[in-house]
Amino acid sequence: MEATEDTEPTEHTERTGHTDDTGDTEYTVRLLVNAPDGSIVADASARATDSSAQLEAAVADAQLWWPRGYGEQPLYDVRVELRDAEGALLDSQEHRVGFRTAGAVEEPDEIGTSFTVVVNGAPILAKGANWIPDDCFPSRLTGEDYRAAVADAVDAGMNILRIWGGGLYASEELYALCDELGIMVWQDFAMACAAYSELEPLRSEVIAEAREHIVRLAWHPALVHWNGSNENVEGYYHWGWKDMLPEGQGWGNAYYTEIFPALLAELDPSRSFTPSSPYSRPMVDQPRHPDHGTVHNWVAWASEDDNDYTRYRDTIPRFSAEFGYQGPANWATIARALTERPLEADSEAMLSHQKAVGGQDKLRRGMAPHLPEVDGFEAFHFATQLNQARALICGIGHYLSYWPRCGGTIVWQLNDCWPVTSWAAVDGDRRRKLLWYALRDLYAPLLITVQPRASGPVVSVVNDRPDPLVGDVRLRRQTLAGQVLAEALLELDAPARSAVTLPVPPELLAPQDARDQVLVVEAAGSRCVHFFAEDRDSALVAGAYEASARAVEGGVEISVRATGTVRDLCVLADKVDPDAVAETQLHTLLPGEEVSIRVRTTSSEPPEAYLASTVLMSANDLVT
Secondary structure (H helix, E strand, O other): OOOOEOOOOOOEEEEEEEOOOOOOOOEEEEEEEEOOOOOEEEEEEEEEOOOEEEEEEEOOOOOEOOOOOOOOOOOEEEEEEEEOOOOOEEEEEEEEEOEOOEEEEOOEOOOOEOOEEEEOOEEEOEEEEEEOOOOOOHHHOOHHHHHHHHHHHHHOOOOEEEEOOOOOOOOHHHHHHHHHHOOEEEEEOOOEOOOOOOOOOHHHHHHHHHHHHHHHHOOOOOEEEEEOOEOHHHHHHHOOHHHHOOOOOOOOHHHHHHHHHHHHHHHOOOOEEEOOEOEOOOOOOOOOOOOEOEEEOOHHHHOOOOOOHHHHHHOOOOOEEEOOOOEOOOHHHHHHHOOOOOOOOOOHHHHHOEOOOOHHHHHHHHHOOOOOOOOOHHHHHHHHHHHHHHHHHHHHHHHHOOOOOOOEEEEOOOOOOOOOEEOOOEOOOOOEOHHHHHHHHHOOOEEEEEEOOOOOOEEEEEEOOOOOEEEEEEEEEEEOOOOEEEEEEEEEEEOOOEEEEEEOOHHHOOOOOHHHEEEEEEEOOEEEEEEOOOHHHOOOOOOOEEEEEEEEOOEEEEEEEEOOOEEEEEEOHHHOOOOOEEOOOOEEEOOOOEEEEEEEOOOOOOHHHHHOOOOEEOHHHHHO
8 A cells, every 4th residue: 555645734644545356346535644742633534446546534623743953743643444345454554744935935036936944934044964864774774863964963053964865865764853852854766876868778777766765754843844956957067968968869958857856746735836046047057156046165175276174165056055174083083093103194095094085185275275284184173163164164254154044054074974075064983073062053043253355344133032032242342462452242033943143343353462352242141252363374372271180970070260262172081982972062261260071981091191191182283
């Protein structure tokens, strides 16, 4: 028996049951719906003498499913039974469903064409990452592996995963976890970065595969959007395919503009669909146009001469569905995968674990505008992980400051399947890189940053919370030693689910010595420290703190007191114990401030090992 469902929150559920018999045999199809508390909220039956039966059962006062951060995720259990004339059970299907409307809304406006994820009529600020196969041998993955991986998204404050079309349709366990935990799913059809023949026998294979997965996945409330392909329209118009492809075979466009839409209209009409990503409707031949639809912004990383991540600020996309920056895997992951000693940044073994052509050169070019040149692999490793985190801090901070003009960000990428230098936030051994900790801060319900504008710097406040934020914003310019030179108080009125900007008063933007001064912005218990100078040009000094460590239940507690300004203090705990995990990273401390950093570990290594200069590191250590 095959079952399909309409899960729109019009407080009803539909099922169509199909039998394999085309004669006059009488069958009974029964539909049962149980509420989250287990009570039966719908029970309907119908007799069928042909090959199908359709049932409709009303669910009164259905509880709506919401993405995390916007509401709860009530799930209903649905059971469909097929019985013969004597009442014997022939087949059954069970699924968990949720009631909601969902999809991406593309509407013409004064800028171009919007792209906003809308659930139950409410615009959602999409904050997420691209998902790739979590192992090079997917059959090795267990339910616990999938739960740990989705936890990486949940713990980072994400509300959406894009299942990338260059990988595989994911396991049922992944989608079920997203249903349960409120992670929306953008699902690519598995067609990516290539031209596909529209002739037989491939045509029938593509249609059969698409039909199978539409039916399989349509049950899941987490699924909010279908996308026809990854970068295939871009490839046709911008990668030279148009001039190379033979006449008469097509290149896949019929799948994206005719076949997939027709299948979805038949099997899953309630969700939105785009032919490709990036895709700039209605400007089909300009799929990367920032004013229309989705973009993939690789201008910073892909360049062969300028890899400065501030290039993310060159455009304001309506929705950034893919962008990223590289950094190496965590230390323990590299040490496990590479047998050479000492580890070297440009060794043959290290380069064989670099996912990008010319990647090491791009890493160095990307650091050059921001960080000083570094010596030795340990400094290179920390600096490139730090620069990866800084790149996404720049890009996401810029994009979200323009919400709702920009409908959200889906970074490349959450996870990895190999112990390599790549764009992932979590490496191939499932260790969270510094980028992951940066994403957790960026995707918090309240984000405060300082952003450049044509008229001068502004304070950006992104309030992704259900309540308005009204109060004071305190600003002060001070030296790295802590001397306050200028102060100001601004009024903040940020409606719920909004982003607002406040001009920075001129007196706070006139440092006599940019190397030695910072701008501190505080509001609603959150803070941003804006450095006027890049690290390479700053007066940051090493050793600007006092630190101690002690054993505590479940691990080690590191206590740090700043004697000067400390930028991006991190504990590279897996250098001491491969299984050790620092709960927080990237701490910026002002003079006199203190922080406690917990490290989860069962190792017998002495607590003082976590105070080593190659373990407890900050940007200060790279400067001096």
